[in-house]
Amino acid sequence: MAGAIIHFVGFKDERYLSAVKVWGPPTYIHRGWDLRAQREIEEGDTVVFADGPADQEPRAKSFNDITE
Structure with a gap:
């Protein structure tokens, strides 16, 4: 995937909108920081924790x- 990859981890309230103002919209959203999320992070990615x-x-x- 070309360009900057931004991961948001653990956002579930108005802090999400604040983070978007600073970092831009995330490429990936992870509900929490677990081993699966960690495996999806590559060198050069930006990870933003709530x-x-x-x-x-x-x-x-x-x-x-x-779930939707």
């Missing part, structure tokens, strides 16, 4: 997917 530090450990149990 909560916690950038070096936090991912949780072993995967978050469920968003």
Whole structure:
């Protein structure tokens, strides 16, 4: 995929709109920081967390997917 890849992790409130103002719209949205999300990050990608530090450990149990 060409261009900058932006991952948003754990956003579920008005902070999402604030993050979009700063970083632009995300390429991927992850419900939480888990091993599956970590595997999808490649060198050069930007990861924006709603909560916690950038070096936090991912949780072993995967978050469920968003249902519509």
